[in-house]
Amino acid sequence: MYEDVMKRRGEIVKRAVGVDYSKFEIEGVAFDYEKMMNEAGYSLDEIREIQFETQVGNTPLVELKNLTKLVRKYSPPGKGARIFLKDEVANPAGSFKDRRASVSVYHAKKHGYKGVIAATSGNYGAAVASQAAKRGLRCIVVQEAFDSHHVGQPEILEKGRACEAYGAEVVQLTVGPELFYYTLELLDETGYFDASLYTPFGIAGIETLGYEIATQLHRREGKFPDLVLVTHAGGGNVTGTARGLKLAKANNTQVVGVSVDLHGLHMASDRDFNRKSFTTGHTGFGIPFAVFPDRVDVPRNAARALRYLDRYLLVTQGEVFFTTEALAQVEGMMRGPAGNTSLTAALAMAREMDRDQIIVVQETEYTGAGKLPSAQLTFAKKMGVVVKNGDPIKEDEPGKVIAIPDSIDQIGTIEYPLEKLRNSYLKEIVKTYGKREYSDVEIKFISEDTRMTFDDVKKRLKEVL
Amino acid sequence: MKIHNVVLKTEERSSHLPQDTKKVPLEMWVNGFLMADAEMGAKVEISTLSGRVVSGTLVEINPRYTHDFGDPIPELLKIGPYLKHTLEGI
Numbered sequence: 001m002y003e004d005v006m007k008r009r010g011e012i013v014k015r016a017v018g019v020d021y022s023k024f025e026i027e028g029v030a031f032d033y034e035k036m037m038n039e040a041g042y043s044l045d046e047i048r049e050i051q052f053e054t055q056v057g058n059t060p061l062v063e064l065k066n067l068t069k070l071v072r073k074y075s076p077p078g079k080g081a082r083i084f085l086k087d088e089v090a091n092p093a094g095s096f097k098d099r100r101a102s103v104s105v106y107h108a109k110k111h112g113y114k115g116v117i118a119a120t121s122g123n124y125g126a127a128v129a130s131q132a133a134k135r136g137l138r139c140i141v142v143q144e145a146f147d148s149h150h151v152g153q154p155e156i157l158e159k160g161r162a163c164e165a166y167g168a169e170v171v172q173l174t175v176g177p178e179l180f181y182y183t184l185e186l187l188d189e190t191g192y193f194d195a196s197l198y199t200p201f202g203i204a205g206i207e208t209l210g211y212e213i214a215t216q217l218h219r220r221e222g223k224f225p226d227l228v229l230v231t232h233a234g235g236g237n238v239t240g241t242a243r244g245l246k247l248a249k250a251n252n253t254q255v256v257g258v259s260v261d262l263h264g265l266h267m268a269s270d271r272d273f274n275r276k277s278f279t280t281g282h283t284g285f286g287i288p289f290a291v292f293p294d295r296v297d298v299p300r301n302a303a304r305a306l307r308y309l310d311r312y313l314l315v316t317q318g319e320v321f322f323t324t325e326a327l328a329q330v331e332g333m334m335r336g337p338a339g340n341t342s343l344t345a346a347l348a349m350a351r352e353m354d355r356d357q358i359i360v361v362q363e364t365e366y367t368g369a370g371k372l373p374s375a376q377l378t379f380a381k382k383m384g385v386v387v388k389n390g391d392p393i394k395e396d397e398p399g400k401v402i403a404i405p406d407s408i409d410q411i412g413t414i415e416y417p418l419e420k421l422r423n424s425y426l427k428e429i430v431k432t433y434g435k436r437e438y439s440d441v442e443i444k445f446i447s448e449d450t451r452m453t454f455d456d457v458k459k460r461l462k463e464v465l
Numbered sequence: 466m467k468i469h470n471v472v473l474k475t476e477e478r479s480s481h482l483p484q485d486t487k488k489v490p491l492e493m494w495v496n497g498f499l500m501a502d503a504e505m506g507a508k509v510e511i512s513t514l515s516g517r518v519v520s521g522t523l524v525e526i527n528p529r530y531t532h533d534f535g536d537p538i539p540e541l542l543k544i545g546p547y548l549k550h551t552l553e554g555i
Binding site for chain 2: 001002066069070073115138139140145146148150152154157158161164167168169170171172173174175176177178181182189190266268269270271321322325326328329330368369370372373374375376377378379387388389404406407408
C-alpha cells in the first residue's frame, strides 16, 4: 500500500495542486523561479482583493514603547532602536498563516475542487479550515500529534481543536514523516485540493505582509524599517515577507530570520517529539528547509529562504518564554509563544542599533490553552525537562533544560552563519543529483538561489565534491 | 466518537526513521458521528466532519479536549513584577 501510493506520488500531487511544474524546469538543478512565481501565483493587487474578501490582512502595526524603554535601560548611550510589531493575530484564525491559506483556498474554489487538505501541525491548519469555511469548501487537516504512548503535544492538540471549531476533519497521527504518505492517500481518495504550504500561491499570499509593513511604517514614520525580523521555519514567512518588502521598494531593509534553537533533537524521533516546547519556528525546520528547499510535498518549493536572508539568528526556548511573558505584562498583548521567536531577537538586536532606527517584528499569533507558556512549561516538566531561571544561552539544553532569564538584558542571540547554510545547500545538491559536473546554467541558478557569486559557487562546488 | 487505526505496522514503515520510531507503528485517530449503535472497542464506521466515512476501533465517546492552561510557573511569575518595577524607575 505504502509503496503503491508513493510510486503514484507525482501523479497525485499534479492533480491535487493543479500546477504543471515541468513548465518551469530548465535543466538538472535549475528551474525558473520567477516564472513559476509569476505564472502560477497571483499579482499583489489580485491577492489584496482575495484577502479583502475573506477578512485577511491589513493588521495593525503597533509600537512596543514599554519594551523599547526597557531595552534602552540596558543599552549603551545612543543605542536602543524602536520596536514595532505587526499584530497578525487580527487575522480571522489568529496568525499570518491566514494569508497563505486565503490564496490556496481561493485557488481551490476557483478551479472547482470540493475541498482542501493540509498536512500541518501548526497554525496553518486553523487558517485553511477558517478560509475553507468562508468559501464553502470541505476541509481535512492531517496532524502529527502524538507519541507512541498517545501523549499529545499540547500546542498541537489546541490547533486540532481550533480546526474542528472551524468545521474541519482532523486526522491525528503518531510521529513520523509518513504523514505525507497518509495525506497523499487522502488526496487520492477525496479528489480534494492539496493546500500545500509551499505552492507559489501560498507564498504569494505572504507578500502582502511585507508590503503592508513597508507602507504602514512609511505612512507613519516617513521611512521604511531598518530591520525586519522574521520567525523562520519552512521558509515561506521569510520568502513572502522579503518579496513583499521589495514590491514596496523597501530595498534597503535588512531581512533577518530567527529560529528557536532545538539542536540535538531529532524531528522524526518518537522520544524527542514531546521534549520540545516549540512545534514550529525552530531549527528542526529552519535549517533543513533553508539548505534543501525542494524536500517538500511539491516538485519545486516556492519558499526559498537563502534567496532572501541577510542574517540568520537563533534564540532559546527560555528566552522566548520570557519575551512572551514580557509582551503580556508590559504591553498588554497575550500572544505566542512560537510567534514571539523573532520578537525575542528584537530585544537583543535593539540594544546594538541606534535610537532612531526601527525594527519591525512581522508577526504575532493567538494563544490560549495548550499554547501559553504555562501550558507548555507544565508539560515540559511532566516530560522530565528541567525548567529553571538562569543564563538562557549557556544553560540551555534542548530536551533537557529550559533556562528562563532573570532579566531582559540576558536575552541574546546566536549567529548561525549563512555561509554554513550555503555549504550545506551545496552538499545537498551533490547528494540529491549525484553528479560531478554542473553546467553554467545550473551554477547560475545555484548562485541566485543562495546569493553567492557565480565564481564562488564554482569554487565551493569543487570543494564539496 | 473517536476511532483508532494502525495505518502502518512497524515492518511497513519508511526505512528512513530513527531507531525509536522504527519500533512503533504509525497510528491514527479521527473524530466523527457513529453510523450505527456500537460498544466501546467494536469495529465501527463514523461519518467525519468533512463527510467521509471511516472505519476503525471505537475508543472514545464524546471525546474531550484534554489540553489546558497549565500550572502557575514560578520561574515565569516573577517576570511581570520585575519588569513593571523597572519601568516605574525609568
